[in-house]
Structures are given as C-alpha cells and as structure tokens.
Amino acid sequence: MEIKHPINVYIITGFLGAGKTTALNALLAQFSGSKNVVVENEFGKVNIDATLIAEKIDHLYELTSGCICCSLDNELLEVLGGILGMANRPDNLFIETTGIADVGNIIGMFHLPDVKNHYELIRTICIVDAENVEERLEQVPETGKQISCADVIIINKIKSLTTPALINLYHQLEQANPLAFITISENGEVAVKDLQLSEKPLRQQAPPAPVKHLHKINTVLFESPEAFDLNYLVYVLDFHFNVYPHQLYRIKGYVRAKDSEEKMLVQSTGKYLSIVPAGSWGDMPPSSVLVFIGKELKTATIKRILEPALKK
Known part of the structure; x- marks a missing residue:
C-alpha cells in the first residue's frame, strides 16, 4: 500500500495591498519543480488577484463568496477534500487570504485531526506594507x-523608508511577535530558505530596546518552575480565548505538567487550542515558558489567569 505524505501548506496573509500575490508568485517560481495548488480568496464576486498569478500551477481554486476565516469554513474544507481526490496529488498547497482575514481561524483548521492527517502547515507568512503599516492597522x-500569528514576516516596499525608520519598524514588529522570523523586501520576494528556519527561542536573551508598541500589540512572557494541572490550564486558556478574542491573539510555549515527565507543547490561535506531548526535557530542568501575544496585555493579568492552574 502506497504511503501518501502530507501535503505541505503555506498560508500567505497580510494587509490590503501589501504585496501578497507578488510574494506568492515569488514562492511558486522557487517550487516550479513541484506539483502546486493555489487557493485564492478575495472578498468579492470577482477575484482580480487570481488573474495576476504568473507562475505555472497545477490547479487554482477561487473562493469569492466571503472571507475563508469566517463564512467560508465549510467551503475551504470541501476544497481540501477535493484536493485529496485529485488524480495527481500535489506536493504543496498555497493559500492567499483576503486582506481582512483573521488568519488564526484558518490556522486552526489545519490542526483539526481529519485535516492534519493529510496536510502539514509549514509556515504562515505575513506581508507587511512598510509604507503605510500604521494606517492599515x-x-x-x-x-x-495577522502579524501575531505569522511564522515569517516580510517587511515589503521598503524603498521609501529611511534606514532609522526601517530599523524602528523592525523592532516594533519584533516586539509584537518575537516568535517570527523577520526579513525585508522591496518587491515581496521571499526565499525558501527563510521558510525553513528552526524555531526561535522562547526566552528573551536580552531585553529589547524600548520602542513604541505597534498599535498596542504587545507580548507577555510567563515563566514558572511549578507544574500545571493540564485540565485546569485548558479550561482557563479556552475560557479567556473565547471571552477576549479581540485582545488575546496567540499563545505558544512549553509547560511542565503534574504527573508527567514530558514537556507539553501549548499552541493557540483563533478558535484552536492544543496541548500535546513534545518529548523529554533532556538536560534542562522542567520549567514552563509561555509567550502571550495580543492587544494591551498586562503581565499581572496573565499571572492572575494562570496561577490557579499551577500545582500547589
């Protein structure tokens, strides 16, 4: 029986007019030796962006009835099922979202058990328009x-920025999402090697230089040597993600759980929360490290939320 490998998935998101389609074309050119499928989502009855894809692809799905992060959940799932039924199964799936997409919900779809069996989400790429990022926000x-959920952030259209302004924007984005790899471009190009980087360390090596928070998006780092009650942790995180969806955007990290020798990987974006075993602690002493990304988050509030779930 033939073993079918999961289809690699790349999600491309970003502001309106940031250069997503240009970045998509640049990626497709580098995957020209593979079988590629593209899902294009445009908020309108006519998908103009679909006509701008210059590179050769094996199939294009156009979703124009709304934003796939909300009204088109079922339609996207149907497309994913249809792709699996193709005679020539593709190697890669590229999804370009509309500029107003809440990408966290799309990411969550690829963590559903039935979807995860066939698809592997490799990277979420956010294109940032350097010229008017403040206005777009x-x-x-x-x-x-979109910035908070990205694995890779491309600062695009940098030509008009002075070097100090570009450095300041870089540091703002770094503080808004310390988990992401950040690079720059004038025309939306992204190198495949930038998508294959190892995970950035969760702990900050040194305090970043103080800069203005990007429209009040900030990060809170929580650390504790104590063990969590996992059931209670799921409850408090799920509860606050549902109650404060417009303030708490993303959680990622490793936690120490009571009655377990394994470290547990915690990930949360959109409506999705996952806590799964992630191997042993090795030579490191067990200690929980969680990164919270959102809007106007307070360290004291995060501690107050989590402390009841810690084993006393």
Missing part, C-alpha cells in the same frame, strides 16, 4: 492578528 484591526 487603524483601518483593519485584523491585521494585528
């Missing part, structure tokens, strides 16, 4: 979540 609040 004011216009579309979801763009803050």
Whole structure:
C-alpha cells in the first residue's frame, strides 16, 4: 500500500495591498519543480488577484463568496477534500487570504485531526506594507492578528523608508511577535530558505530596546518552575480565548505538567487550542515558558489567569 505524505501548506496573509500575490508568485517560481495548488480568496464576486498569478500551477481554486476565516469554513474544507481526490496529488498547497482575514481561524483548521492527517502547515507568512503599516492597522484591526500569528514576516516596499525608520519598524514588529522570523523586501520576494528556519527561542536573551508598541500589540512572557494541572490550564486558556478574542491573539510555549515527565507543547490561535506531548526535557530542568501575544496585555493579568492552574 502506497504511503501518501502530507501535503505541505503555506498560508500567505497580510494587509490590503501589501504585496501578497507578488510574494506568492515569488514562492511558486522557487517550487516550479513541484506539483502546486493555489487557493485564492478575495472578498468579492470577482477575484482580480487570481488573474495576476504568473507562475505555472497545477490547479487554482477561487473562493469569492466571503472571507475563508469566517463564512467560508465549510467551503475551504470541501476544497481540501477535493484536493485529496485529485488524480495527481500535489506536493504543496498555497493559500492567499483576503486582506481582512483573521488568519488564526484558518490556522486552526489545519490542526483539526481529519485535516492534519493529510496536510502539514509549514509556515504562515505575513506581508507587511512598510509604507503605510500604521494606517492599515487603524483601518483593519485584523491585521494585528495577522502579524501575531505569522511564522515569517516580510517587511515589503521598503524603498521609501529611511534606514532609522526601517530599523524602528523592525523592532516594533519584533516586539509584537518575537516568535517570527523577520526579513525585508522591496518587491515581496521571499526565499525558501527563510521558510525553513528552526524555531526561535522562547526566552528573551536580552531585553529589547524600548520602542513604541505597534498599535498596542504587545507580548507577555510567563515563566514558572511549578507544574500545571493540564485540565485546569485548558479550561482557563479556552475560557479567556473565547471571552477576549479581540485582545488575546496567540499563545505558544512549553509547560511542565503534574504527573508527567514530558514537556507539553501549548499552541493557540483563533478558535484552536492544543496541548500535546513534545518529548523529554533532556538536560534542562522542567520549567514552563509561555509567550502571550495580543492587544494591551498586562503581565499581572496573565499571572492572575494562570496561577490557579499551577500545582500547589
């Protein structure tokens, strides 16, 4: 029986007009030797972006009935099922979201057990328009979540920025999402090697230089040597993600659990929360490290939320 490997998935998100389609074309050119499928989502009846894809692809799905992060959940799942039924199974799936997408919910879909059996989410890439990122954040609040949920952030259209302004923007994005790899581009190009980087350390090696928070998006780092009650931890995280979806965007880290010698990987974006075993602690002493990304988060509030779940 033939073993079918999971299809690699790349999600490309970003602000309106940031250069997502250009970045998609640049990626497709580098995967020209593979079988590639693209899902294009445009908020409107006519998908203009689909006509701008210049590279050869094996199949294009156009979703124009709404945003796939909300109204099109079922339609996207149907597309994913249809891809599995293709005679020539693709190697890669590229999803370009609409500029107003809450990408956390899309990411969550690829962690559903039935989807995860066939698809592997490799990277979520956010394209940032360096020329008007502040304006876009004011216009579309979801763009803050796009930055927070990204694994790779590409600062695009940098030509008009002075070097000090570019450095300042880089540091703002780094503070808004310390988990992401950040690079720059003038025309949306991204190198495949930038998508294959190892995970950044969760602990900060040194305090970053103080800069203005990007529209009040900030990060809280929680550390504790105590063990968590996992059932209680799931309860408090699930509860606060549902109660404060417009303030708490993303959680990622490792926790020490009572009655377990393994470290547990915690990930949360959109409506999805996962806590799974992630191997032994090795030579490191067991200690929980969690990164919270959101809007106007307070260290004291995060501690107050988590402390009841710690084993006393």
